[in-house]
Structures are given as C-alpha cells and as structure tokens.
Amino acid sequence: MNRSKLTYVIEDDSITATLTRILLEKNLHGSRVQTYANGQQAIDQLTVALSTGTDDVPDLILLDLNMPLMDGWEFLEAFSRLPLPTPVCVLVLTSSINPEDRAKAARYQNVAGYFAKPLQASGVLQIMRLRCAAGGPELRELGTPEVSLHHLVYQSHATAPLDELELARLLTQSRAFNAAHGLTGILLYSHGNIIQLLEGTKANVREVFARIARDPRHTQVVKLADGPVTHRLFGQWSMGFQVVNPLDFNHLTGYVNPDQAHYLAHDPALPDPDLHTLLATFVSDNSRLMEANG
Numbered sequence: 001m002n003r004s005k006l007t008y009v010i011e012d013d014s015i016t017a018t019l020t021r022i023l024l025e026k027n028l029h030g031s032r033v034q035t036y037a038n039g040q041q042a043i044d045q046l047t048v049a050l051s052t053g054t055d056d057v058p059d060l061i062l063l064d065l066n067m068p069l070m071d072g073w074e075f076l077e078a079f080s081r082l083p084l085p086t087p088v089c090v091l092v093l094t095s096s097i098n099p100e101d102r103a104k105a106a107r108y109q110n111v112a113g114y115f116a117k118p119l120q121a122s123g124v125l126q127i128m129r130l131r132c133a134a135g136g137p138e139l140r141e142l143g144t145p146e147v148s149l150h151h152l153v154y155q156s157h158a159t160a161p162l163d164e165l166e167l168a169r170l171l172t173q174s175r176a177f178n179a180a181h182g183l184t185g186i187l188l189y190s191h192g193n194i195i196q197l198l199e200g201t202k203a204n205v206r207e208v209f210a211r212i213a214r215d216p217r218h219t220q221v222v223k224l225a226d227g228p229v230t231h232r233l234f235g236q237w238s239m240g241f242q243v244v245n246p247l248d249f250n251h252l253t254g255y256v257n258p259d260q261a262h263y264l265a266h267d268p269a270l271p272d273p274d275l276h277t278l279l280a281t282f283v284s285d286n287s288r289l290m291e292a293n294g
C-alpha cells in the first residue's frame with residue numbers, strides 16, 4: 001500500500017477546513033489534503049481505504065474536537081480500533097483552551113500534538129517536524145506563541161536503584177501531572193544516574209521541581225540550568241530508561257528507548273544545541289557504562 005503523504009483535515013467549520021487545507025497544500029510540499037466534516041466521514045473513508053488497499057490512508061490527521069455526529073474524542077476511540085499497518089500521526093487542532101482536554105489528548109498514543117486554532121504558517125513548519133515518522137509522538141501546543149517560558153535541568157542519583165516497575169510507575173504518575181500542567185521535557189535514567197529537563201511556565205516548573213527535589217527516591221540533586229527560554233525542545237514529557245525487553249514498554253505512552261536516541265536529534269531551527277549535547281552525552285556515557293559492565 002502506498003502511504004505517501006496524505007493529510008486528513010477533520011473539521012466541521014467549512015471555512016476553517018478550507019483555510020487549513022490551503023495552508024497545508026502550500027507548505028507541506030507533495031502532500032495531498034482531504035477534508036472531512038466530522039469524525040464519522042473520516043472513519044468511513046479510512047475503513048474503505050484499509051479494506052481496498054488504496055493509497056488513501058493518511059500519514060497525518062488534523063483533528064477538531066467539537067464536531068457534530070462524531071466528535072474528536074469519539075473519532076480517536078474508533079480510530080484506535082482500526083487495523084492500521086503503520087502508526088498515523090494525529091494532531092488535535094482546537095479552540096478549546098481547557099487543560100483537561102489537553103491532558104486527555106495526551107493519553108492517546110496516536111496524538112502527537114495539540115494546538116490552537118487558527119493554524120498559522122509557523123505552525124505548519126512545526127507540523128512537519130512532528131510527523132510521527134520523524135521521531136515518535138510529541139505533544140506540543142502550537143499556533144500560539146508562549147509567554148514567559150522557562151526551563152530547568154538537574155542531575156541527581158537514585159537513593160536505591162529503581163527497577164523497571166518503579167520507573168514505569170514514576171513515568172505514569174509524572175506524565176499525568178505534567179501533561180495537565182503544560183510541562184514538557186525528558187527524564188533520563190541509567191544505572192541510578194538521573195538527568196531531567198522540565199519546560200513550562202516559570203511557576204509550574206518551579207513548583208514541580210520543589211516537590212521533585214524533596215523526593216526521597218533520589219539524592220544529590222544539582223541544578224544545571226534554571227532560566228527563561230524562547231522555545232520548548234520537547235513536545236511532551238517523556239522518560240528514557242533501559243529495559244530488558246523494550247517491546248514490552250513500547251505501549252507505554254511517554255516511554256522512550258535511550259538506545260534509539262533519534263528523539264534527541266537536534267532540530268537546527270531551534271536554539272540550544274548545548275542542551276541537546278548534554279542529554280546526548282548522558283545517553284552515550286551511560287550506554288558505554290552498560291557495555292563496560294557487560
């Protein structure tokens with residue numbers, strides 16, 4: 001089946017749908033765009049495309065949330081039951097500013113981004129970077145410039161080694177809170193060494209860090225950076241740690257395998273290559289440590 005560059009725009013407002021289509025066609029070169037007025041129309045079309053093996057299965061879907069007949073949430077449920085041959089990147093494009101909607105969207109494995117209407121040209125550039133094939137799901141809020149964005153990086157050591165189950169529990173606990181508070185970034189854990197980047201509003205970053213710093217599960221917490229930034233480097237909050245069988249963890253939203261370090265690839269359009277170098281060095285130092293330990 002030919003999966004070359006097809007984008008679905010699922011949007012009930014015909015003017016918004018047309019504007020989005022024009023903007024995408026102008027900027028996503030070589031990508032066809034099809035618009036659907038509600039989730040049901042898109043599911044019907046996808047079902048036909050999957051059963052006939054045509055090239056009408058998209059690699060990218062822009063999804064409105066509030067629609068008649070089948071809304072965005074119902075679409076995501078129906079969509080998750082489709083036998084898709086490869087992952088399809090879904091980006092929520094909505095006028096909802098409700099943080100609960102954002103957190104709820106983060107719980108869907110296919111949802112790679114969440115951003116505000118109307119879509120702007122700068123947003124399309126970010127969409128190109130968010131295509132799932134380029135490096136796994138990311139949950140970014142696009143379309144609206146963020147004010148007073150702050151980041152904080154720290155290093156620490158686990159008080160006692162954390163096993164896979166404890167790390168998975170920490171991932172689930174932290175991810176729910178971080179998603180609901182607009183916090184993105186990454187935590188890397190290896191052999192008891194921890195490095196974490198937190199991005200968000202200054203108040204949210206400081207508040208969560210105060211709690212993290214008090215957590216008895218780790219010690220020797222040392223801040224490496226704490227200041228304003230213009231861009232987020234990560235679209236969601238995730239955790240990377242080595243596990244015996246990575247396949248068991250792939251279903252866990254927010255889990256990244258540090259041996260596949262493409263998620264750290266530096267985007268030249270964004271500043272701060274130093275921070276990427278720092279994170280990449282943590283990964284490479286620790287994988288060398290693992291080799292040395294056999």
Ligand SMILES: Cc1cc2nc3c(=O)[nH]c(=O)nc-3n(C[C@H](O)[C@H](O)[C@H](O)COP(=O)(O)O)c2cc1C
Pocket residue numbers: 170173174175177178187194196208211212213215217218
């Ligand atoms: C290394 C490490 C990183 C953590 N990162 C986060 C995080 O990013 N977000 C979060 O909500 N909790 C995180 N936690 C958990 C918090 O420290 C804390 O347990 C949790 O926020 C609940 O706080 P409370 O018990 O004061 O309510 C982390 C804990 C550790 C040990």
